[in-house]
């Protein structure tokens with residue numbers, strides 16, 4: 001089961017970290033930008049080729065240190081079809097290096113439309129009797145706003161192809177409370193979503209005790225992380241908001257179970273653009289940033305008596 005694969009890789013690499021592949025063309029190293037603009041002019045293709053070169057460099061620099069990467073589709077989609085070619089390359093290249101890929105697509109619609117999203121990112125499409133993969137990720141991020149049936153449509157593919165999903169429970173952004181913190185009866189909306197995740201966790205769970213149905217909870221809400229961890233013991237938490245959004249090692253401690261497992265912390269800009277605050281080239285700077293993040297989190301876990309290894 002995918003949750004077992006992720007937990008085992010976290011243990012093997014001693015690294016509960018996911019690197020966010022969220023490239024912005026204007027922030028890429030000048031030599032990469034110049035080379036591709038010279039080759040292809042001011043075109044979407046030039047950008048796409050630059051993103052491919054940049055991402056491959058990042059993946060080469062960090063694949064032995066972390067279990068997973070998380071490409072956020074918006075950074076590719078903005079460049080149209082050419083951008084999506086770079087998105088697919090990020091997924092495929094990461095997988096070729098043994099990494100687990102979290103497709104940050106934040107999908108969810110009426111059931112039948114969700115099924116099409118699931119086909120695109122986790123499952124396959126049928127063409128003339130043949131089953132073919134479009135984008136082949138492992139996990140997808142899911143927006144639960146439309147309710148249970150929008151999530152249920154991903155379950156077939158999760159079971160058939162050993163995939164998983166991370167459901168948005170309490171997001172890291174400033175105004176996440178505007179809807180998510182509203183009360184319905186005794187519980188907030190995000191607690192209601194957590195209840196749904198728990199129900200899915202009863203239905204599917206791996207030998208490590210963790211389910212491939214995980215939860216997104218932001219590093220920027222450390223108290224909520226603690227409470228939600230107790231509420232969803234079998235869910236792996238995807239924790240964004242570390243680094244650029246202000247979260248640090250102490251803030252994410254609550255995401256981990258007493259066994260020292262159960263969470264992967266995402267950092268995108270703080271790793272891929274670490275070179276901007278360093279004298280190193282972009283690959284070495286990304287590697288250094290991952291090592292520092294790993295040490296910081298492991299040290300905090302050790303002090304909290306939660307370190308697994």
Ligand SMILES: O=C(O)c1cc(=O)[nH]c(=O)n1[C@@H]1O[C@H](COP(=O)(O)O)[C@@H](O)[C@H]1O
Pocket residue numbers: 020022072104141170171172173216217218240241242243244245266267268269270
């Ligand atoms: O689902 C996500 O990954 C996500 C959820 C959330 O609550 N907050 C959040 O920042 N994210 C994503 O995590 C990444 C954070 O990027 P950095 O702030 O650069 O580390 C982006 O890809 C966001 O879209």
